[in-house]
Amino acid sequence: MLKGLEIRKNNLEGKLKTVLKDIEEKKDTGINFKEMGVDHLFVDESHKFKNLTFTTRHNRVAGLGNMAGSQKALNMLFAVRTLQERFNSDLCVTFLSGTPISNSLTEMYLLFKYLRPKEMERQHIENFDGWAAVFARKTTDFEFSVTNEIIAKERFRHFIKVPELALFYNEVTDYKTARHINLDKPDLNETLVNIPPTPEQSVFIKNLMQFAKTGNGELIGRGRLTPEEDKGRMLIATNYAKKMAADMRMVDDWKYGDHPDNKINTAARKIAEIYNNTQPHKGTQIVFSDIGTPKPDRFNIYDTLKEKLVRDFHMPATEVTFIHDWTDRKKPELFRKMNRGEIRILLGSTEKAGTGLNVQERVVAMHHLDIPWKPSELEQRNGRGARQGNRIAKEHYGNQVQNYVYAVEQSLDNYKFNLLKNKQTFISQMKNSELNVRTIDEGAVDEKSGMNFSEYIAILSGDTSLLEKSKLEKKVAVMESLKHSHFRELTRNKHQLEKLQNDYTSTEKTLGKLSADAAVYKDRLQMTKEGAKANLIQLDGTAGRDSEAIGKHIIQLYQNWKPQTGQHEEKIGHLYGFQLYIRRQQDTYEENGLFEYRYSNSFYAKRQAEGIKYTYNKGVPNTDNPKLAARHFLNALDRVEHLKERYERNLSDLKTELPMIEKLTTKPFTKESELRELKTELANLERQIAIKIQENQLKQHQPNEPDEKQTPVIKLGEHQTNGHSVKETVVAASVSERPRSRVRL
Incomplete structure (x- = not known):
């Protein structure tokens, strides 16, 4: 560690001297970012800045990406830090992206590095190693060394404390899908087309397995490997497996020929079938492949597929096109022609056709001839057809777009597709805060080093146990999620039961007081000759029963009464066995962003020291009419019967609800044995x-x-x-x- 840090320190010192020299020799003075008065940055497509430099002692661990990072990302970090330091908080920047995590959860660390420096410092996570120590776990995969010995290769593929990681992530994330905002776009009807290997592929698969074991490049027609090439043997084997699955002619177009049941022919038949079925509505289709892109005078998948569609299935050549033939200036014309149905088939790669392709109006099907490396790439592809504005799918095909993924058995296709779907699932769950598992396994295949030897051999040998393992893990994860939800529901029901029991006790106690008060009021209440309730109020400091005089006295008390020191209420009279009180209360008001306190008086009546306080109109009398003010306390006491009836209803409801909730708290998890x-x-x-x-x-x-x-x-x-x-x-x-x-x- 020390040696590595010393080397890094020397490298950084060298870079710093270069930068200082450039600053000294700079002739032109540009605009200084600090002087521009920027308060907040909005960064669209922020995933393009994720290649940020970071320091780690795990420099031999696979799957960490480029630790040196890019200058573009470093410039962004400087801009973000400038604002964060100015305002002394983890604010001042908004990242916008459809794919903030494109491949691995290790990318989350860089998001936190950009957006949460102070919070990470508070949690004592000061670098990648600190973050990995909390949330990630290294595992060891086996590969061959140059001397043909099995060596251990470390990578971060297991993530732990996943709910806590998701919570940390969602503190700074607002995530909306089409489902959240009811966006009108088609659903994807996904079909995995399993293709049996051809005889040539079966032989080549065995040769690939031997090559992975021995490093003999002649087995796959490559010649002997150099010592440097042998270091990347598994990457070579993985890439050859990908080419072999696409078409044997990708390996050697002189040695191998066409086969009626290979991937290209299978896809061509499906494309032609959909082309003919959707002829009345001029339905369009998009075919994706990142390998076998158009190359003059060499075998490639694009030209071969187009030739089959035109020659064997009699499609007009003008209706089949490649994205590579359309420059940025010409793309609007491509969009118009596809949206009008003049071009019916488009072939493209993820890079060129995966983003910024607005041809969705008539898309009825998409075809994936290869499986991309990252979940975000598959998501970008799928978004070309399952997109808002797909008119034909909505009006004629049940608002669905067919999505065909072609996979050759005993190749890496199925495994990669399954791995991508698993990754996409937990990335989506991470965004949605729906993760219930505590650990995640990201798998052992990546773009830079290929696949681990053991799993590679197991899959190519036709052993489907790994795929079965993946399916079982998914079922277990679903079951664990259901179990987690069940016990979360039990806990919620127990809390609700406890609350309802407390409410029952409280309601019963209050009802007892209300019943006693109602009995006293009813027993003492007197009526006038006209049949109205007599107002027999007696106020301290007044004599007689004149309602006008009583009302004026109540209004005067309300407007002018001030409590003695240390008191906030005072008894002022009695009515039908109830004591009458005035009290002073403090209210808070906000005006022009400032808070100020105001005091006001109010009235209430109660029968006992610990009894219920009865108010009318929030304790405020009618100050415009003394006669109405005189009946203020009588109106307050009239509420006792209404309150009693309400509490009786509440108690009845609680008696019905309590046994039901009690039953739910003992409900077992029915799928425990499964x-x-x-x-x-x-x-x-x-x-x-x-x-x-x-x-x-x-x-x-x-x-x-x-x-x-x-x-x-x-x-x-x-x-x-x-x-x-x-x-x-x-x-x-x-x-x-x-x-x-x-x-x-």
Whole structure:
């Protein structure tokens, strides 16, 4: 660590000297960002600035991206920090992006670095290593070294404390999907088209497996690998597997020929079928492929597919086009022609056709001839057809767009597609705060180093156990989510039950007081000859029953009464066994952004010291009419019967609701046994996979010396896989008879 930090320090010192020299020699004076008076930055398509530099001691760990970063991202960081330091807060910038996390949760650290420096400092997360120590866990995959030995390669593929990470992320995120804002756009009807390998592909798959084991490039028609090339053997193998799955002629167009059931022919038949079925509405289709792009005088997927559509399925050549033939200046014409149905088939790559392609008016189907590396790339592709403004899909095809993903069995297609969908699922859940799992496994394939050897061999050999494992993990995750929701609901019901029980006790107690008050009021109430309620109020300081005089006295008290020191209320009279009070209260008002306090008087009546206080018109008498003011307290006491009836209804409702909620608090999780069975099945499958992988490793690692006696030693260990403890067999190396002091691994 120390050596690495010293090297980095020297490199940074060198860069700093270069920058200072450039500043000194600069002739022109430009605008200084600090002097521009900018208060807030809005950064659209912010994911383009995610290649930010960061420091880590894990410089040998795969999948971390470019630690050096780009100058563009560094400039953005300087601008953001300038504003954050000026206002001394984690504010001043808004990032806007449809794909803020495009591939891995490690990208979240850079978002936090941009947007939450003070909060990260508060949590003592001062660099990537601090963040990774809290939220990520390194795992070890196995690959071959230049000397043909199996070596361990580390990568961050497991993420832990996921709900806390999601909460941290959602503190600064506002995420809206089409579903949230009821955006009128078509649904995707996704179909995974499984294609059996052709005989040539089956042979090549075996050769690929041998190449991955031995590094013999002649097996795949590449020639011997240089030592430098052998370091990236798994990346070469992964790329050849991708080419092989697309079309064998991508590997060697002289050696291999066309096959009626390969991926291009399968896709061409489906495209032609949809073309003919949607002829009345001139439905359009988009075909995506990032490999086999148009190249003159060389075999490529684009020209081959177009030739088949025109020659074999009799489509007009003018109705099939490549995105590569349209410059930015010509693209508006392409948009018009596709939206009018003059061009019916468009072939493009994710980079050129995945964004900024507004041809959605007539799109009825999309076809993916290869699987991209990142979930965000697949999402960008899908967004070309499942887009607001798709008129034909809405009016004639049930507001659905068909989405075909073509995958060759025993290739990496299925695995990559499944991995992408899993990643996309937890990225979406992260955005939506819907994650219930505590750990996530991102898988072991990436763009820069290919795939880990063990899983690569398992998939190419036709062993579908890994895919089954992935499906089981998904089922377990769904079940765990349901269980989590069930117990969350139980907790909520228990809190509700406790609240209702408290409410019942409180309501019963209040009703008892109301009933006693109502009985006293009813017993003492007197009526006048006219049948009205007699106002027998007696106020301190007044004599007689003249309503005018009583009313004026009440109004005068309301307007002028001030309490004695240390008091805030005073008894002023009685009526029908109830004591009458005046009190002073403090109210807060806001005016022009300033708060000020005002005092006002109000009246209430109560029968006992701990009794219920009865008010009318919030305790404020009618100051315009003394006769109405005189009946203020009588009106307050009249409310006792109404309040009693209301509390009786509330108590009746609580009596009905309590048994129902009590029953819900004891409701068991009905799928507990099913979840237990799935976990057991998953643990067994993981154990089988671990044994298979170790058997493959052992075959590669057997000592060859004939004079040594082989004595395998087997030791049982335990490891954690996706949160489940799994017993696995670890096969130790053979031990030589002589010399006894030496053990070869």
